[in-house]
Amino acid sequence: MTSEIILQAIITGLMMGLIYALIAAGLSLIFGLMDIVNFAHGEHLMLSMFSSFWLWSLFGLDPIFSIPITILLMAFCGIITHYFLIRYILKAKMLIQICATFGLSIFIRSIAQLLWTPDFRNVDKPLLEGRLEIGSVFIGQPQLIASLVCLIAFIGLYLFVTKTETGLALQATAQDRHAAEILGIPSNKMFAIGWAIGLGCVGVAGGMMANYFFIFTDVGINFALFAFVAVALGGFGSIIGCLYAGIIIGLVESLGGLLIDPSFKLLYVFVIYLLVVIYRPQGLFGRY
Amino acid sequence: MKILSVENLSRSFGGIKANDNISFKVDEGTILGVIGPNGAGKSTLFDLITGYTKADNGKVEFFNKNIFGLRPDKISNLGIGRTFQKLKPFADQTLLENVMIGSFVKEKNIKKARDKALEIIDFVDLIEKRHHFARELSTGQRKRLEMARAMAIEPKLLLMDEVTGGVDQKTIPGLVELILKLKKSGVTIITIEHNINIIMEISDNVLALDQGKSIAFGSPKEIQNNKQVIDSYLGTVDAA
Numbered sequence: 001m002t003s004e005i006i007l008q009a010i011i012t013g014l015m016m017g018l019i020y021a022l023i024a025a026g027l028s029l030i031f032g033l034m035d036i037v038n039f040a041h042g043e044h045l046m047l048s049m050f051s052s053f054w055l056w057s058l059f060g061l062d063p064i065f066s067i068p069i070t071i072l073l074m075a076f077c078g079i080i081t082h083y084f085l086i087r088y089i090l091k092a093k094m095l096i097q098i099c100a101t102f103g104l105s106i107f108i109r110s111i112a113q114l115l116w117t118p119d120f121r122n123v124d125k126p127l128l129e130g131r132l133e134i135g136s137v138f139i140g141q142p143q144l145i146a147s148l149v150c151l152i153a154f155i156g157l158y159l160f161v162t163k164t165e166t167g168l169a170l171q172a173t174a175q176d177r178h179a180a181e182i183l184g185i186p187s188n189k190m191f192a193i194g195w196a197i198g199l200g201c202v203g204v205a206g207g208m209m210a211n212y213f214f215i216f217t218d219v220g221i222n223f224a225l226f227a228f229v230a231v232a233l234g235g236f237g238s239i240i241g242c243l244y245a246g247i248i249i250g251l252v253e254s255l256g257g258l259l260i261d262p263s264f265k266l267l268y269v270f271v272i273y274l275l276v277v278i279y280r281p282q283g284l285f286g287r288y
Numbered sequence: 289m290k291i292l293s294v295e296n297l298s299r300s301f302g303g304i305k306a307n308d309n310i311s312f313k314v315d316e317g318t319i320l321g322v323i324g325p326n327g328a329g330k331s332t333l334f335d336l337i338t339g340y341t342k343a344d345n346g347k348v349e350f351f352n353k354n355i356f357g358l359r360p361d362k363i364s365n366l367g368i369g370r371t372f373q374k375l376k377p378f379a380d381q382t383l384l385e386n387v388m389i390g391s392f393v394k395e396k397n398i399k400k401a402r403d404k405a406l407e408i409i410d411f412v413d414l415i416e417k418r419h420h421f422a423r424e425l426s427t428g429q430r431k432r433l434e435m436a437r438a439m440a441i442e443p444k445l446l447l448m449d450e451v452t453g454g455v456d457q458k459t460i461p462g463l464v465e466l467i468l469k470l471k472k473s474g475v476t477i478i479t480i481e482h483n484i485n486i487i488m489e490i491s492d493n494v495l496a497l498d499q500g501k502s503i504a505f506g507s508p509k510e511i512q513n514n515k516q517v518i519d520s521y522l523g524t525v526d527a528a
Contacts, residue, residue: 163398164398165396165398165401168385168392169392171378171380171381171385172378172389175379179372179377180389181359181364182338182340182361182364182369182370183361183389183390183437183438184364184392184393185361187361
């Protein structure tokens with residue numbers, strides 16, 4: 001095995017890892033804010049991919065141009081989810097919260113199958129096509145641009161959360177909503193913003209992946225699984241932890257597939273996850 | 289001028305009346321001390337005024353505006369700040385960030401909010417600790433942090449829950465001085481204290497609670513000589 005092949009696997013792993021990181025960051029933000037696990041995160045990713053697909057199919061908008069619309073649609077979806085479902089279960093028992101978001105995932109997937117059938121779709125001839133050849137390493141242009149956009153979105157999210165008024169208020173609400181309320185921060189509004197940003201992240205990732213991934217109603221399941229692993233690995237509620245964890249997962253998946261056996265890619269990721277759960281249950285950067 | 293008027297405020301938890309028809313008034317620019325044995329309902333009274341806990345019935349007026357039933361963030365925006373007996377700093381944020389979060393209530397510009405926060409941190413004598421995480425501060429410093437954070441919302445009325453509780457004796461004079469400095473700056477204060485000497489020293493009026501009921505209200509001297517207050521603190525001869 002040559003060093004070029006290993007380098008190829010590392011670059012592929014890094015690019016996938018950045019996408020996993022952004023998907024996980026959305027999940028982590030929502031969990032960190034209100035201790036609710038969004039089991040419908042994969043379905044939200046699927047919705048964002050379909051949003052890109054339909055904007056292309058119906059209006060001829062290439063996914064790279066429809067990204068802002070997809071982000072806005074997903075953010076709106078997040079606000080709706082909060083006001084019509086989540087706010088009613090905020091004080092409920094954890095089992096009820098799990099059932100609610102798990103039920104939401106089944107609801108969204110069923111509606112999607114009813115409306116759009118389980119057929120595989122793809123965006124035909126998107127603007128981002130082809131590949132770059134650097135020495136003997138090949139990098140798919142859509143994958144490269146998608147990972148870079150996800151990285152930029154991630155940095156934007158991090159700066160927003162750590163440097164802006166709303167970001168600091170979100171952090172305060174995540175730590176102690178009652179103390180935040182006493183300082184004039186409306187927690188319900190913060191939760192809605194958290195959902196909007198969380199699903200906005202998924203909008204970026206899904207919108208970019210629509211360039212090169214098949215789009216179907218079950219597409220989000222594996223991504224959601226990796227996002228859950230990334231959140232646990234990075235530390236529940238830690239945004240920066242998601243970046244490291246996403247990259248680790250991307251690299252383990254890619255290098256494990258190359259060096260051992262590609263059939264067991266999921267297994268390698270979950271072995272890492274189990275090791276973290278056993279030896280560092282709070283994750284790499286977690287508070288819990 | 290009356291800044292706060294509380295009438296017949298009540299709250300029960302199951303069969304226990306934590307606050308039972310509490311009524312009192314606070315003049316602007318004064319300090320009202322609230323005393324009472326453990327479980328008298330002092331912190332619950334703060335929870336009810338700030339909307340942290342919903343009252344069963346009663347009336348709370350702030351500058352003649354009814355604030356009963358408002359959400360805590362709305363009450364805070366009107367100008368009522370508070371600190372907690374069980375401290376609630378945002379542990380994973382720095383002291384500066386903690387205070388800035390309070391500053392944002394009145395100042396949306398991030399630079400101005402930061403400057404204002406620094407000014408307040410200086411006021412509470414913690415400027416050297418401004419970049420320390422709240423979790424790294426001592427109990428006394430966290431008490432100052434909570435005061436600074438509450439001050440950052442520019443309250444007209446500040447409710448302070450056992451500011452001197454749980455801190456070492458050396459720290460107490462500094463905290464008392466800080467309370468008096470706050471009063472001097474024009475903030476009206478209601479403070480819960482177990483340390484009777486401090487209450488008598490700093491308060492203009494004192495409200496004594498026992499088993500959820502208001503048993504006395506008056507000047508520190510009147511309260512000191514009130515038989516019911518003495519009984520509730522020291523016990524009656526029969527009880528002994």
